[in-house]
Amino acid sequence: MSLRGQFFLSVILALGLSLSVLGVVACWHARLSVDNEMRMALEAGDHIVDNALLSLPAGGADTYLQRLVRSFDDNRHVRVSLVADGRMLAVSKLAVPDPVPGWYQRLLEIPVQQRIDTAPELKGRMLLVATDARNEIGEAWVQFRDGATILGLFSLLVLGVLHLVMTRLAAPLRKLNTGFEAVGSGDYTTRLHPSGPREIASLGSAFNRMTERLRGLEDANRRLTGQMVAIQEEERADLARDLHDEMGPFLFAMRVDAEAIERAGQGVIAQRARAMGEAISHIQRHVRLILKQLRPEGLAETGLAVAITNLTTFWQRHHDGIAIHLAIDAAKAGFGAETDAAIYRLVQEGLTNAARHGAARQVWIAIAADAGAIRVTVEDDGTGISDGAGSGGLGLKGMRERVSALSGSLTLGARPGGGTRIMADIPRQIEYAA
Numbered sequence: 001m002s003l004r005g006q007f008f009l010s011v012i013l014a015l016g017l018s019l020s021v022l023g024v025v026a027c028w029h030a031r032l033s034v035d036n037e038m039r040m041a042l043e044a045g046d047h048i049v050d051n052a053l054l055s056l057p058a059g060g061a062d063t064y065l066q067r068l069v070r071s072f073d074d075n076r077h078v079r080v081s082l083v084a085d086g087r088m089l090a091v092s093k094l095a096v097p098d099p100v101p102g103w104y105q106r107l108l109e110i111p112v113q114q115r116i117d118t119a120p121e122l123k124g125r126m127l128l129v130a131t132d133a134r135n136e137i138g139e140a141w142v143q144f145r146d147g148a149t150i151l152g153l154f155s156l157l158v159l160g161v162l163h164l165v166m167t168r169l170a171a172p173l174r175k176l177n178t179g180f181e182a183v184g185s186g187d188y189t190t191r192l193h194p195s196g197p198r199e200i201a202s203l204g205s206a207f208n209r210m211t212e213r214l215r216g217l218e219d220a221n222r223r224l225t226g227q228m229v230a231i232q233e234e235e236r237a238d239l240a241r242d243l244h245d246e247m248g249p250f251l252f253a254m255r256v257d258a259e260a261i262e263r264a265g266q267g268v269i270a271q272r273a274r275a276m277g278e279a280i281s282h283i284q285r286h287v288r289l290i291l292k293q294l295r296p297e298g299l300a301e302t303g304l305a306v307a308i309t310n311l312t313t314f315w316q317r318h319h320d321g322i323a324i325h326l327a328i329d330a331a332k333a334g335f336g337a338e339t340d341a342a343i344y345r346l347v348q349e350g351l352t353n354a355a356r357h358g359a360a361r362q363v364w365i366a367i368a369a370d371a372g373a374i375r376v377t378v379e380d381d382g383t384g385i386s387d388g389a390g391s392g393g394l395g396l397k398g399m400r401e402r403v404s405a406l407s408g409s410l411t412l413g414a415r416p417g418g419g420t421r422i423m424a425d426i427p428r429q430i431e432y433a434a
Contacts (some may be wrong), residue, residue: 014275033136075092116129117129183211327365335428349398360380410424
């Protein structure tokens with residue numbers, strides 16, 4: 001249950017408990033009041049009857065007594081009856097009581113109290129004075145009903161005011177919640193307009209300062225990552241240049257010397273020279289492969305599409321049985337030096353994982369671009385990835401760093417139908433200087 005729901009439930013339970021206690025106390029006091037009122041009414045009625053009997057005439061007593069009984073008509077609390085020989089000669093009419101719910105009537109109903117006058121002047125007749133609490137209970141019910149109505153309206157008013165207050169509080173809290181969800185998903189551009197009570201407005205201001213700080217840290221981290229990738233590329237280029245410029249001439253000279261020894265020598269010397277030449281040829285081929293890994297051949301000169309095409313041709317030539325399908329939507333000029341290098345390395349790493357680790361037979365490479373972003377997808381039909389392998393090794397870590405440096409995102413998952421899918425989304429026209 002939400003905080004707002006818990007708050008309102010607590011208030012409703014508190015109000016309900018309070019009203020229940022007030023109702024019990026009110027009913028208890030009303031019952032005491034009815035009992036006390038009936039006793040006082042009985043004493044007053046009996047006192048009137050006693051005083052009237054003092055003036056009872058010797059002749060016409062029946063008429064006098066009946067007038068006495070009728071004088072109690074419409075009394076709200078007592079009823080007077082004239083009884084002779086077990087017969088009811090006259091009975092006063094009680095005032096019509098207000099309608100009362102049965103449960104309230106039973107709750108406040110008290111035993112009937114009565115007094116009987118049998119003075120000698122009555123000559124065997126009796127005057128019976130008895131209480132009837134229905135009118136008094138009706139009065140108590142009206143007071144109880146009006147009080148309960150006022151308290152109910154007051155409770156509704158309190159709930160309405162609390163609803164307005166909670167609504168005013170809930171709006172900025174919902175904004176804070178939305179903001180934290182955005183930050184949790186990596187969006188540090190979210191800003192809030194501080195509103196509501198002072199404490200919540202202060203939270204909004206603190207949230208804005210936090211996101212501003214996180215955005216600055218993210219930008220600094222992206223710049224550092226971009227610089228690190230640029231430095232790596234420079235180191236690769238320097239290493240490739242050193243291998244080409246320093247080792248190349250020496251290997252070539254050694255190969256020429258080996259061929260000369262082979263031509264001039266005989267027997268074992270010629271065999272040794274030929275073996276040395278083969279070893280040198282192997283080293284030269286291996287160095288060329290290292291150079292291709294360190295510095296993509298023709299990427300800057302021929303463009304991204306041609307470079308990736310050459311890369312796939314190289315992989316198919318050196319890995320028999322693997323079929324690579326290309327779908328490249330890119331101009332020969334590519335998307336910029338840094339972006340092209342990142343895409344090339346991503347495709348290169350995807351091919352490496354598919355051929356060497358996934359035992360794939362089919363690989364699909366797609367590069368699609370629109371005005372806002374570039375999507376690179378590398379899929380294979382290999383063995384796929386195991387649970388928990390989404391973070392990958394050093395190669396995938398390097399790909400994530402390259403894509404992150406370009407403000408992009410990279411996902412690694414299973415391909416429908418089996419295999420692995422690597423997908424990168426890179427915004428266009430975003431370059432970071434080293």
